[in-house]
Amino acid sequence: MxxxxxxxxxxxxxxxxxxxxxxxxxxxxxxxxxxxxxxxxxxxxxxxxxxxxxxxxxxxxxxxxxxxxxxxxxxxxxxxxxxxxxxxxxxxxxxxxxxxxxxxxxxxxxxxxxxxxxxxxxxxxxxxxxxxxxxxxxxxxxxxxxxxEAYDPGFDLGEFAGEVVHPQFWPKDLDYRGKNVVVIGSGATAVTIVPSMSDKAAKVTMLQRTPTWMFSRPAKDALANFLRKILPEKTAYRITRWKNITLQDLGFKRARAKPQKMGEALHKRIRKSLGDDCDLAPFTPPYNPWDQRLCLVPDDDLFEAMKSGKAEIVTGHIKAFEKGGVRLTDDQFIPADIVVTATGLKxxxxxxxxxxxxxxxxxxxxxxxxxxxxxxxxxxxxxxxxxxxxxxxxxxxxxxxxxxxxxxxxxxxxxxxxxxxxxxxxxxxxxxxxxxxxxxxxxxxxxxxxxxxxxxxxxxxxxxxxxxxxxxxxxxxxxxxxxxxxxxxxxxxxxxxxxxxx
The missing domain is CATH 3.50.50.60 (FAD/NAD(P)-binding domain)
Structure with missing residues (x-):
């Protein structure tokens, strides 16, 4: 050329x-x-x-x-x-x-x-x-x-007769009204899908191999919305952006410096949402906060779905996929019409x-x-x-x-x-x-x-x-x-x- x-x-x-x-x-x-x-x-x-x-x-x-x-x-x-x-x-x-x-x-x-x-x-x-x-x-x-391609953990779906869906390739017309849904995974995608499907599904179970650290915050930023009322738009945005960057940075560094205290603070927030007598085991990973990315729960939506009985979190290992659901290694059976494999990206x-x-x-x-x-x-x-x-x-x-x-x-x-x-x-x-x-x-x-x-x-x-x-x-x-x-x-x-x- x-x-x-x-x-x-x-x-x-x-x-x-x-x-x-x-x-x-x-x-x-x-x-x-x-x-x-x-x-x-x-x-x-x-x-x-x-x-x-x-x-x-x-x-x-x-x-x-x-x-x-x-x-x-x-x-x-x-x-x-x-x-x-x-x-x-x-x-x-x-x-x-x-x-x-x-x-x-x-x-x-x-x-x-x-x-x-x-x-x-x-x-x-x-x-x-x-x-x-x-x-x-x-x-x-x-x-x-x-x-x-999404990450394929290599599940043997065995005799499972229902639908299997990966979030990356979500079908346009999936009907889950009144059905039992099992969402496999505990990352940001699973934490988003579970409360969102719980309004129409009969029951949504988040099946996790290991828990994830979660934190709750309002979906609306009260300070941002207040500043926008009294300041020019760009000025309000700059202040809010600076505030959030600073808090994000401090939170990450605090987690790395004092992981136990950060874990206690996250658990305290979960107890505030689910009650003092809630079981914290599903929210206690075997690693420190910010060794993996924290999962955001806006407006307590996951916790609200759990309190309503429409959603639950189960920790365990899969033994087999059976015709009507998922069998765990401890022999617990979770009914499922739909399995969502929120198992991560490639x-x-x-x-x-x-x-x-x-x-x-x-x-x-x-x-x-x-x-x-x-x-x-x-x-x-x-x-x-x-x-x-x-x-x-x-x-x-x-x-x-x-x-x-x-x-x-x-x-x-x-x-x-x-x-x-x-x-x-x-x-x-x-x-x-x-x-x-x-x-x-x-x-x-x-x-x-x-x-x-x-x-x-x-x-x-x-x-x-x-x-x-x-x-x-x-x-x-x-x-x-x-x-x-x-x-x-x-x-x-x-x-x-x-x-x-x-």
Whole structure:
């Protein structure tokens, strides 16, 4: 291919929170750069369009899951899926972003060409047609899990005669009125589904192998709603956002420093909801609070469903699926017409796109994160993997802002290649860290495909938003590690570049 102009300066993959956020940031902070968003689905929203199970909602408050540039104005700060989609639709339309989105386009592969300073991207349309685009930058906002496959724990469904449903692929017309439902799992999805199905079902049982730490809070943020009445919208949003970020940060650090006290506080809140004589065993995990993400129970909805008798939590191991329900190893039988396998997600990195450099595979698991945003010795590539201990959008915002700064710096310098350079000598001196200090099953299962993580910044995916925000915003873009250059001019040889990429 001739060295002609790229189709786009930046190709954004995914029209969910991460992709829409990057487009909005570019409009404000890198307006001279062209971009397009490619989205495999027929609608924007990512997770919030894919998941259609009953009660689908945020498990973070929308003052931090919302963007820093767009106030969340709904009365409820714990919002349902449709309200989140409305928020994203408004951003896309008010900022004239929709015309930049190509729906029904799935990215299959992307090959970086050093001699051209651009990615050659192969896409497949919903009709099966192959297309080719080029872009100077690739920004991956495709999320963190596999859209095609959910985690399969390998259940032998045996003689079970009812319906089996996974939340990721919820059928449109599932009728559960008057039926017995068993929801297998104890994470955020199960905690959402159980109370939501209990209003129509005869009985909903949450069957958990191990308990999860839960905390309850009102779905409405009283301070946020009060501030919106007396202050300008953006000011009220900034204050509420700051308050929630601070409380989130303090809560996480308190849990890690004094896990027993945090556990006692969580149990105290549950007793307030269920009564002083309630059995706390179903709410007492074998791990400390925040060793896994806490499960949010907005407005006590799960606890209210339990008190009404329409929902229950059973802890045990499955022995067999029988015709009319589930048999546990202690011989307890749970009647079931429908089984919901809320057993977790399957992690995916870079949207499962086959990345390469001059035709040679780029395995991100062999590269270090750079500032939780780029990757060592991989040029013009950025991605979003949100916080595990805070809202996803907090990282999406600071990554977008940082890449916009990089784009502007590149243009000022006349550079079209930006690469976080990690020499073999420097890499040999790095002390590697566990990328995720979390025991959640989906996290542990996915570690093998994740990029490397160093103990010391910047070669890491950090889990401390307040510190990350300060660094990403205030540290100079040219930190001595980012190599800005023009292709073909004073560039290293292709062989040296490929060696670094490997």
């Amino acid at each position: 001739k060295n002609t102009a790229t189709d786009f300066d930046v190709l954004i993959v995914g029209a969910g929170i991460s992709g829409i956020g990057m487009a909005a940031h570019m409009k404000d902070k890198a307006p001279g750069h062209s971009f397009a968003i490619v989205e495999r689905r027929d609608n924007l929203g990512g997770t919030w369009d894919l998941f259609r199970y009953p009660g689908i909602r945020s498990d973070s408050d929308m003052h931090t899951l919302g963007f820093d540039f767009e106030p969340w104005t709904h009365e409820k700060s714990i919002a349902d899926g449709p309200a989140i989609l409305d928020y994203l639709d408004r951003i896309v339309d008010e900022r004239d972003i929709r015309k930049h989105i190509r729906f029904g386009h799935k990215v299959l592969s992307a090959d970086w060409r050093d001699s051209e300073a651009r990615w050659h991207v192969t896409l497949e349309t919903a009709q099966g047609e192959r297309k080719h685009l080029t872009a100077n930058w690739l920004y991956l906002g495709a999320g963190y899990y596999d859209y095609d 992690l995916a990195i870079a949207g499962k796109i086959a990345l390469s450099r001059e035709g040679r595979k780029i395995d991100l698991a062999q590269h270090y994160y750079y500032k939780g945003c780029m990757f060592s010795n991989v040029p013009n590539l950025a991605a979003v993997f949100g916080y595990l201990n805070a809202s996803w959008t907090l990282r999406a915002d600071i990554n977008s802002d940082f890449i916009c700064r990089v784009l502007q710096e590149s243009r000022q310098r006349g550079a079209d290649i930006v690469e976080p350079v990690l020499t073999p000598e420097a890499e040999a001196a790095i002390v590697e860290d566990d990328i995720f200090d979390f025991s959640s099953g989906y996290i542990q299962r996915g570690k093998a495909i994740m990029p490397k993580n160093a103990v010391a910044y910047p070669w890491r995916l950090n889990q401390e938003y307040v510190a990350d925000r300060k660094r990403m915003k205030e540290d100079p873009v040219d930190d001595g590690l980012l190599d800005f250059r023009r292709h073909g001019a004073n560039a290293r040889g292709a062989g040296e570049q490929l060696e670094a990429a490997e």
